[in-house]
Each structure stands twice: as C-alpha cells, then as structure tokens.
Amino acid sequence: xxxxxxxxxxxxxxxxxxxxxxxxxxxxxxxxxxxxxxxxxxxxxxxxxxxxxxxxxxxxxxxxxxxxxxxxxxxxxxxxxxxxxxxxxxxxxxxxxxxxxxxxxxxxxxxxxxxxxxxxxxxxxxxxxxxxxxxxxxxxxxxxxxxxxxxxxxxxxxxxxxxxxxxxxxxxxxxxxxxxxxxxxxxxxxxxxxxxxxxxxxxxxxxxxxxxxxxxxxxxxxxxxxxxxxxxxxxxxxxxxxxxxxxxxxxxxxxxxxxxxxxxxxxxxxxxxxxxxxxxxxxxxxxxxxxxxxxxxxxxxxxxxxxxxxxxxxxxxxxxxxxxxxxxxxxxxxxxxxxxxxxxxxxxxxxxxxxxxxxxxxxxxxxxxxxxxxxxxxxx
Amino acid sequence: xxxxxxxxxxxxxxxxxxxxxxxxxxxxxxxxxxxxxxxxxxxxxxxxxxxxxxxxxxxxxxxxxxxxxxxxxxxxxxxxxxxxxxxxxxxxxxxxxxxxxxxxxxxxxxxxxxxxxxxxxxxxxxxxxxxxxxxxxxxxxxxxxxxxxxxxxxxxxxxxxxxxxxxxxxxxxxxxxxxxxxxxxxxxxxxxxxxxxxxxxxxxxxx
Numbered sequence: 001x002x003x004x005x006x007x008x009x010x011x012x013x014x015x016x017x018x019x020x021x022x023x024x025x026x027x028x029x030x031x032x033x034x035x036x037x038x039x040x041x042x043x044x045x046x047x048x049x050x051x052x053x054x055x056x057x058x059x060x061x062x063x064x065x066x067x068x069x070x071x072x073x074x075x076x077x078x079x080x081x082x083x084x085x086x087x088x089x090x091x092x093x094x095x096x097x098x099x100x101x102x103x104x105x106x107x108x109x110x111x112x113x114x115x116x117x118x119x120x121x122x123x124x125x126x127x128x129x130x131x132x133x134x135x136x137x138x139x140x141x142x143x144x145x146x147x148x149x150x151x152x153x154x155x156x157x158x159x160x161x162x163x164x165x166x167x168x169x170x171x172x173x174x175x176x177x178x179x180x181x182x183x184x185x186x187x188x189x190x191x192x193x194x195x196x197x198x199x200x201x202x203x204x205x206x207x208x209x210x211x212x213x214x215x216x217x218x219x220x221x222x223x224x225x226x227x228x229x230x231x232x233x234x235x236x237x238x239x240x241x242x243x244x245x246x247x248x249x250x251x252x253x254x255x256x257x258x259x260x261x262x263x264x265x266x267x268x269x270x271x272x273x274x275x276x277x278x279x280x281x282x283x284x285x286x287x288x289x290x291x292x293x294x295x296x297x298x299x300x301x302x303x304x305x306x307x308x309x310x311x312x313x314x315x316x317x318x319x320x321x322x323x324x325x326x327x328x329x330x331x332x333x334x335x336x337x338x339x340x341x342x343x344x345x346x347x348x349x350x351x352x353x354x355x356x357x358x359x360x361x362x363x364x365x366x367x368x369x370x371x372x373x374x375x376x377x378x379x380x
Numbered sequence: 381x382x383x384x385x386x387x388x389x390x391x392x393x394x395x396x397x398x399x400x401x402x403x404x405x406x407x408x409x410x411x412x413x414x415x416x417x418x419x420x421x422x423x424x425x426x427x428x429x430x431x432x433x434x435x436x437x438x439x440x441x442x443x444x445x446x447x448x449x450x451x452x453x454x455x456x457x458x459x460x461x462x463x464x465x466x467x468x469x470x471x472x473x474x475x476x477x478x479x480x481x482x483x484x485x486x487x488x489x490x491x492x493x494x495x496x497x498x499x500x501x502x503x504x505x506x507x508x509x510x511x512x513x514x515x516x517x518x519x520x521x522x523x524x525x526x527x528x529x530x531x532x533x534x535x536x537x538x539x540x541x542x543x544x545x546x547x548x549x550x551x552x553x554x555x556x557x558x559x560x561x562x563x564x565x566x567x568x569x570x571x572x573x574x575x576x577x578x579x580x581x582x583x584x585x586x587x
Contacts, residue, residue, distance in 0.1 A: 082576060087411055124573075126552045126565030130415060130535040138536070138550060168413045170564075172572075379422030 027240075029075040036077045039066055045188060046105065049081045049173075056198070057097075058085045062191040064105045065177040067115060072357055073150075073291055074243070074257070076117055076177035085197065086167040092380045094162025094205040095121075097196030098146055099154030100175070105188035113153050114321045115189050117178035118289070121145040124170055131166055132374055145171075145210050146363045149289045150178055151313060151322030154194075157365060158284050158331040162198060162205035164375060180292060180320035200380055207375065208284055209368035214361035215269040215344050216246055216254040224253075239357050259355050260293075260348060267346040267360070271299075275342055282333035283308065285365035288325045291358050296347040297325075299362060303340035309362070320352070333367060412580060416533070416562035428560035429454065429533055432526070434490065434519035437506040439499050442488075442517055448560060451584040452486045453577075455553040455568075456531065456538050458493035459505045464551045468568040469509065472553075476516050478578060484558070484585055487516040492527055492538045492547050494520070535562070553577070557584050 023031060040047035045064035052059045065077040085093060100119040102111040125143040129135060145163055148154070157163070165171065175191045198205060217236035220226055228235045238245065238255035246254050275281075288297050288311045297311040314323040336342065346360045417426040430444035453475075457465045472487055479485040491497035502518040505511070511518060521527045531537050538549035555564040555577060563584060566577040 080572065082572075087413070090413060124565070124567075126535075126550075126567065127415065130565060133419065135535050135537060138552070166413075378419040380419070 027075075028069060028071065032069070032071070032075065032077050035066065035068070036079075039064070046190070049079070049083070051083065053086055057194050057196045060173060060193045060195075061103075061107065062175045062193070064188045064190055065115075066186065066188050067177060067179050067182065068186040069179070070181075070183060071117070071177060071179045073117055073178065073359060074176065074239075076115075076179060078117075078174065078176035080172065080174045082170050082172055084168050084170055085165070085195070088168075090166055090168050092200035092375070093165055093167050093197045094200060094203075094207075095145065095157075095165060095195055095197050096162045096205070097154065097156040097194070098148055099194040099196075100148045101153060101192050102177075102189050103192050105190055107190060107192075111189050113150065114181065114319075115177050115179060116148070116150055116153070116191060117176040118147055118149040118174075119176075119191065119193050120147050120172075120174040121195070122172040122174070123165060124172060127170060128165065131169065132164070132371070133378065134371070134374060141209075141211060144212055144363070146287060146365075147212070147289055147361075148193075148287075149325075150292075151290060151325035152287055152327060155285070155287055155327045155329070156196070157208060158329050160206055160331065161208050161284055161365070163210060163365070164200075164205075164207050164371065204375070207368040207371040208365035209371065210363065210365050211275075212361055212363050213271045213274045213344065214256050214289075214359070215267060215271075215346060216244075216256040217258060217267070217269070218248075218252055218254050221253050244359070256361070257357060257359050260350055260358050261355055262350045262353055264347070264349045267348075269344045269346075270302075271342050271344050272340075275336065277336055277338045277340075280335055280337045281366040282335055283328075283364060283366045284330055284333045286311075286328035287363045288313070288327070289359060289361045289363065290322060290325055290346075291356070291360075292320045292322055293348050293350045293352075293356055294322070294325075294346065294358065294360065295349050296345075297360055297362075298345040300343045300345060301336070301340050302343045303337075308334055308336075308342075315351075336366075412557075412563040412583065414561045414563065415565070416535075416556075426561065427533070429554075429556050429562065430560050432530055432533075434521055434526075435499055436513055436517040436519055437499065437502040437511070438513050439503075440513075442519055444560060446517075447486070447488070447556065449558050450484050450486055451558055451581055452488055452556050453553040454488045454490065454530075454534050454556060456492050456527075456536065456549045457489045458491050458547055458549075459497050459501055460493065461547070461549075464549075464569060468551055471568045471574050472516065473509065473511075475574070475578065475581075476511070479581065480515060482515075482585065485515065485581060487553075488519060489516070490519045490521060490527065490530060492540075492549055494524065494527070535565070555580055555584070557587065 039045045047063045050061040063079050102115040123143045126138050129137045219235050219238050224241050227237045236258035239257045244257040286309045294313050299309040309328040313325040350356050417424050434442045436442045534554045536550045540547045551569045552565045554562050557563050566573045
C-alpha cells in the first residue's frame with residue numbers, strides 16, 4: 001500500500017511538472033483558454049451568462065474574467081454565447097444601440113473599460129434571412145452586426161434607423177477581456193453588454209445593412225515573419241498565421257493582425273473590393289476598431305479625393321490604451337458608388353520601445369433598400 | 381488515515397473535473413421556434429416538411445412517413461463534391477456516432493447530382509464511409525423539379541455550374557422536429573454551430 005501510494009504521488013508529481021512545462025510553452029491566449037476552462041468547470045468563478053430584459057433594452061452579463069496577466073488584443077479571457085432577446089413572444093425588433101462596460105465580478109462597481117478588448121454582435125444568417133424570406137442572402141456576408149472595442153464604449157445608430165431581428169431569434173455574442181497595463185495584482189471582472197431596441201409595433205424603422213471592412217497586408221507564406229522583401233515590398237509581419245489570415249483572388253495570404261515596430265508608420269489599403277458596391281450605397285454609421293498607438297484612421301473616396309470619415313483616435317498619455325475612437329453617424333448619409341475607388345488610411349505612432357500589434361477595421365452600416373421593401377411587403 | 385484522505389481528495393477532484401467538463405460542454409438552449417413558415421400579407425403560415433418521395437442508398441422508397449415521429453436533419457450534397465461536402469461529412473459522421481443509440485433521430489442527405497449520383501453510387505459511397513441507413517439516409521430524387529421543391533421547403537438553394545461539373549450548395553442543415561417542422565439551421569462548417577445542433581437535437585428528442 002505504502003509503495004503504491006509513493007508511485008501514485010511520483011506519477012502525479014511528474015504529470016504536474018510535465019503539464020506545467022507544457023502550459024508555460026503555450027501562447028498567452030492559449031494559456032488563458034485553459035485557465036478559464038479550469039476556473040469555469042471547477043466553479044471557482046461565475047461561469048454563467050445572465051440576461052436582464054426591459055421594454056427598450058436587453059443586458060447580458062458575461063461570466064467572470066480573471067485578469068492575471070498582461071493581455072494584448074485577442075489574448076485575454078473570453079466567452080461566447082448564443083442568446084435570444086425574448087423567447088416569450090415572436091415580434092420584429094429594431095436594434096438601435098450597442099454598449100459594453102467592464103464591471104467588478106460582484107457587479108457592484110464600474111471598472112475601467114481598459115479591460116474590454118471587444119464585444120462582437122452577430123446574427124446567424126440562415127435563420128435571420130430565412131425568417132424574412134431572404135434565402136438568397138445566406139452566405140453573402142459575414143454575419144456580424146457590429147463590434148464594440150477598446151476606445152468605443154457605445155454607439156447609437158442614427159435616429160430612425162435600426163437592424164431588424166426577431167425577438168426570439170438566436171444571436172451570437174463574443175466578449176473578450178484586455179489588460180495592457182496592470183501587472184501587480186490579480187482581479188476579476190465581467191462585461192455588461194447592452195443592446196437597445198425598439199419594437200416594430202411601436203415604430204417601424206429604416207433598415208441598415210452591416211458590413212465590416214478591414215486593412216490587411218500580404219506576407220510570404222513560406223517565411224511569414226520576415227517582413228518586406230523585394231518580392232513583397234509591402235509585406236507585413238503577421239501576429240500569427242492562423243487567425244485573421246485571408247486570401248486574395250490569386251490565393252496569396254494577407255494578414256489583418258500585424259506587428260509594427262517603434263515609431264511612426266503609415267498604411268494604405270484599397271477597400272473597393274471589400275465594399276463590393278452594386279450601383280451605390282448610402283452610408284449612415286461607421287465604428288472603428290483600432291489598437292493602441294493608432295492615431296488617425298480615414299475612409300477616403302479616392303476618385304473624388306474626399307474624406308468620408310476621419311477618426312482621430314486619442315491614446316492615454318500615461319498608460320497603454322485608447323481613450324476614444326470617435327464614430328461616424330449621419331441621418332442623411334453619404335453616398336458611395338460602384339465606379340469609385342475607396343481607400344483606408346492609417347497613421348500609427350508606437351511610442352514604446354517594443355513591437356506592438358495592430359488591427360484596423362470599420363464596422364459600417366448602410367441603407368438596406370431590399371430589406372426595407374421586404375419588410376414593407378411582409379406587413380409585419 | 382491521512383494518506384487515504386489525500387487519495388480520496390485527489391479522486392474527488394478528478395471526478396468533479398470530469399463531470400463538470402461534461403456539463404460545461406452542453407450549450408444552454410431555450411425553446412426553439414418553428415422556422416418553417418412563410419408570411420402572406422402579414423399572416424404567418426407554418427408548413428411541414430412532408431409530401432416528398434426519394435429513394436435511399438438501399439434502393440428503398442423514402443417518404444415523410446419515414447421521418448414522422450423522428451427528430452431529423454436534411455441537407456444537400458453530392459458524392460463528387462470536392463469542397464464543402466468532405467468537412468460537412470466529417471461532422472455528420474460525428475453526429476451519427478453521437479446519436480447512434482437513439483432510434484428517434486436520423487440524418488437525411490439529398491444528392492443534387494442526378495446525373496452521376498445513381499443509387500449504386502450512393503450505396504458505394506455509404507459503404508466507403510460506413511453510413512448506415514438506420515440513422516443516415518442518402519437520398520436520390522427523380523427529377524430536378526423535386527429537388528427544387530424540397531430546397532424551397534428547406535429554405536435553401538443550390539445551383540449547378542454551366543457544365544454541371546460542380547454545384548453551389550449550402551453548408552447548412554435544417555433541423556426538423558418529430559412533427560416535421562423546421563426548428564433551426566446550422567452551418568456544419570462552424571464547430572460552435574455543430575455543438576449547438578447537437579444540444580438542440582437532445583432538446584427536441586426530449587419533447
């Protein structure tokens with residue numbers, strides 16, 4: 001018995017050491033996945049999503065995120081959930097506002113939004129479009145409604161506009177924590193995610209179609225972290241080659257999440273192909289998603305040399321983080337045309353002496369004429 | 381005494397971890413709305429997935445009488461599909477394995493390649509991938525008209541390219557309840573959707 005006990009102890013000790021060495025060899029984002037799984041499965045922290053519903057907004061509270069490390073974008077604890085706004089009835093709602101804030105784990109205190117990496121709001125396109133009799137739209141766009149990220153705590157669509165969903169339609173939320181600065185303590189937070197809405201019975205709004213356009217730059221698939229070469233002069237250094245890697249029509253890889261060195265940098269990206277405008281669209285809302293050290297993010301009509309949206313983002317002076325990234329909102333809208341060329345321009349200034357990581361995207365909303373006609377014809 | 385308690389505690393921890401893992405894998409779901417409906421002048425008209433007649437890999441007639449009283453899925457595929465069908469098939473094989481002991485569940489996959497997917501081709505395909513008609517029927521329609529009628533009912537579409545060498549079709553399956561109403565659409569290329577589908581199948585089986 002004594003010998004068997006010793007063998008078990010030795011086995012456990014070796015297994016623990018091996019596990020620890022393996023764990024430490026993982027990237028931060030993978031370590032956090034394991035840590036969260038352990039916290040949630042052992043019930044060490046709150047592992048449930050909660051919902052509060054009123055007549056005009058629904059608030060989802062995430063499980064607890066334990067902040068025990070520095071987390072750059074996409075590295076922190078995260079949680080996903082399929083949600084419905086109100087499954088006690090089936091009625092058309094118009095989503096009109098989006099907000100995320102960090103709170104203490106006991107939900108009694110507001111925390112800094114420095115701990116919000118992002119919240120992604122998505123619809124499930126087959127259910128969404130089939131409910132509205134729009135089968136032909138399935139698979140046409142990535143089904144993201146919008147995204148809230150560090151520097152953009154909330155935004156409202158222009159008055160009178162909304163994104164239509166049914167009250168008992170399944171949506172998908174993805175929330176992730178961030179921590180660029182705190183290293184001297186371990187603490188827990190949650191995210192409170194609010195979606196404002198109006199019932200179609202109260203008021204029929206004008207439908208907007210969401211789309212995300214984003215900067216991405218090529219890299220050499222054979223030597224991805226080499227950076228610019230003669231063959232690929234505008235190559236970036238991708239943060240990694242799995243996530244946020246896209247392929248152009250020629251099959252060459254591009255990264256939407258790249259590394260930049262200390263100092264100032266300027267980036268330009270032709271987004272005409274991403275916009276895929278048929279005839280014309282009327283743009284009403286833009287929310288930028290940027291990382292710290294971004295200073296200026298522009299959407300420009302290159303054909304007319306007109307700036308459509310200029311986001312002068314503000315960085316904190318005494319810590320790493322975006323203080324604000326102003327959104328674009330317009331009831332009248334701005335027209336974009338099929339035969340124009342559109343460009344995204346980005347200025348960054350890495351004021352540290354270390355490499356940093358960048359993403360630059362715009363979650364846009366434009367008038368959805370076909371949906372407007374459809375909803376009118378359905379007489380919902 | 382102390383050693384015994386240490387061993388018991390270790391065993392308890394592992395047991396808790398094991399059962400908690402199983403529990404945490406199950407998605408929380410709410411009641412599922414009926415999604416097989418159309419609107420006519422603001423009035424919702426629901427319909428059942430019925431009135432069809434196909435032939436399965438065993439050369440047997442397969443109609444809505446075979447699906448009545450069973451939770452089932454429907455999707456489109458073709459055996460020579462080089463793109464999305466193979467990863468979809470892997471997920472469907474996994475689903476078949478998960479529910480292999482469940483007599484009230486089956487998958488139904490309808491070929492859209494009438495030219496090449498004969499019954500014997502479907503049979504060979506089923507044999508190669510160990511697809512059992514007890515819980516997964518590979519179906520052949522008699523005409524394109526039948527296929528398009530079924531696609532309309534399932535709220536999906538497909539399209540051959542100009543020379544019929546390839547087809548566009550969706551990576552979604554429709555989940556249908558025992559009463560033959562559609563209760564969900566799931567993209568088999570998304571792992572989270574597959575997990576959700578399994579959880580919803582479990583839920584409908586309990587109804």
